Amino acid sequence: MSISKKRKEYLLEKFKYAAKEFGKSGAKSNHLAVPKEQQLSIDLGNRKVFGIINKILYWIENNFTYFFPRYNLFPEVGVEGRKIPGANTRVKYFNSDEQFDQRKFIGEQDGELKLYNLEGKLYDTTDKISKGKKGCVAYVITLDGKLVTHEHINVNKSEWAYRHSTLAGGKPILCSGLMKVVNGKITYIDNNSGHYKPESANLYNAVKKLEGLFSKDAKVACLPYWISLKKQIPLIRKISLAKREPVEKFLERMEKKGKDGLTQYERHFHRIKEFNEKYSEKLESQSVYAKVAAHNYKSVPISDCSNPKIIKMAIEHSIRRIIGANYGHKPKLDIKYDKEEAVGVNVIFHYKDDRSRFVEILDLHKCSYLSRIQENKYIITMSIEQADEFIKDALQIKIDSVEQLGTRLVMG
Structure with missing residues (x-):
């Protein structure tokens, strides 16, 4: 069956457009204040992975994508609002105004730093739920240090799916994951994000950026890559194996220098x-x-x-x-x-x-x-x-x- 010249031209233009959009999704920003190695773009299978176990897991994920339905990123590349295959759901991307509406702002009350919403009320996530976790919301920290949060809405839960890429508008970020906030103070934060796949060094950047906003008993949960991968498998993703530790202990562990004279986060970014x-x-x-x-x-x-x-x-x-x-x-x-x-x-x-x-x-x-x-x-x-x-x-x-x-x- 021969293809007409007009059809060939159409397919060529479509291919060029797809390549351009993939490039934008996978590229890092030229943001001057944040080195490129510290920026996270949506993972399109081009992420560098360190360690033999992580390499094996990454290979499994890339070669058996049908086991990981929430990793279908193709609807997010190109025209916004494209339906996710096998679902009646579209992926939402915040524009600048929508992102501003979901920003959280830092204020001071009784000598303590606290988070406030756009209306000036103390931020609290107690009645929220994200990725099956009660009291949690999805968060991203943009390259210019803005904290944007929203409930994580999965496929087929509504007309629009809200993912970490939603909050960032598909752009590069510092870190993403889930967090809990009670009466303006962060009580829990992690790096649970299948789109951006932040590692411990990225989570460290987030914790440092939010320093002063954590409650005294706040916990940090740093998910290793294999746990992040496990969470995408429907039958076992709700099983929680992430280790929680106090904020101070997490920072101390990340800032401890090794034999090479580098801290854990410095080594990763290097x-x-x-x-x-x-x-x-x-x-x-x-x-x-x-x-x-x-x-x-x-x-x-x-x-x-x-x-x-x-x-x-x-x-x-x-x-x-x-x-x-x-x-x-x-x-x-x-x-x-x-x-x-x-x-x-x-x-x-x-x-x-x-x-x-x-x-x-x-x-x-x-x-x-x-x-x-x-x-x-x-x-x-x-x-x-x-x-x-x-x-x-x-x-x-x-x-x-x-x-x-x-x-x-x-x-x-």
């Missing part, structure tokens, strides 16, 4: 920052490679890229392409050094057939080289001059110098 930087490099490398591929591997000036690793990756992918190998067969390019002088280039393959096809191309272009096998690696070595000539003539990629691209390896 690792997130490292991941973000690597991910940014990956995106840039994809952009450079796309530039090369778009020109059908003709002469492309990529030396204006600021990162030598990314230029090297584009060259590695170009070699993979000309030998007809798939993505898993990308070779590795290394510069060989004798003391301070670059003397050669290694092109390292993991498969014998890839090496053989590359040799055929070198022979076709009359390139000189040496070939050897070392620890199940198939290595082609060329001089700096020969490699430079091959990249510019055979791959037709313009670079300043091959010597800029490699990792220093001292010759043995």
Whole structure:
């Protein structure tokens, strides 16, 4: 069955729109006061997970999404008000006015800080219920420090579902979860949020932001990832296994320095920052490679890229392409050094057939080289001059110098 040109254009526009909306939902804000590693966006399966147990649980969640009906985030990407599959419910997103109406404000009474609603009355959640927890409401803390709360309304409970993403309007936040407030004082707070998946470090930011508003006997419950995952499974999600601890004890535990000189929350955000930087490099490398591929591997000036690793990756992918190998067969390019002088280039393959096809191309272009096998690696070595000539003539990629691209390896 052929598809008409008009239909193709419609589908292409629809795909572009979906990609744009997914990008907005998954991207972090350029908010200057909050570092990106401390921001939480709706999790679309692109969240970095630390630890082998968490990795396994994350894999289960992503590969068996039908076991987690409340994790259906697709209706929230794109046009607001789209129905959730298999339900007559739509997801509500607060606009700025609606968000303002649900904000809670800090005031002082008898020398104590307390929370007030928009009408100026002491805030109290005793008659509320969220996620099956009596006396609880869902909360988010926005990047500019605003506290927004509302009861969590699930699918098929009403025309509109109210989720943590509702309160934030789908935007990045500092933290989200459930809280209890009695007579203006917070008596309980946690990080129970399947959309944003805050971790202990994010909850720490929330507790610090709300410091002075907790009752003397207030408790903090930090849900590990596996408990957060369990809570999405219908048959067992009401079983509570989260450990509650006093606010002071939670802060003390999070602020205790380890052997590396970092506190628990500092360590977490440091690792997130490292991941973000690597991910940014990956995106840039994809952009450079796309530039090369778009020109059908003709002469492309990529030396204006600021990162030598990314230029090297584009060259590695170009070699993979000309030998007809798939993505898993990308070779590795290394510069060989004798003391301070670059003397050669290694092109390292993991498969014998890839090496053989590359040799055929070198022979076709009359390139000189040496070939050897070392620890199940198939290595082609060329001089700096020969490699430079091959990249510019055979791959037709313009670079300043091959010597800029490699990792220093001292010759043995």
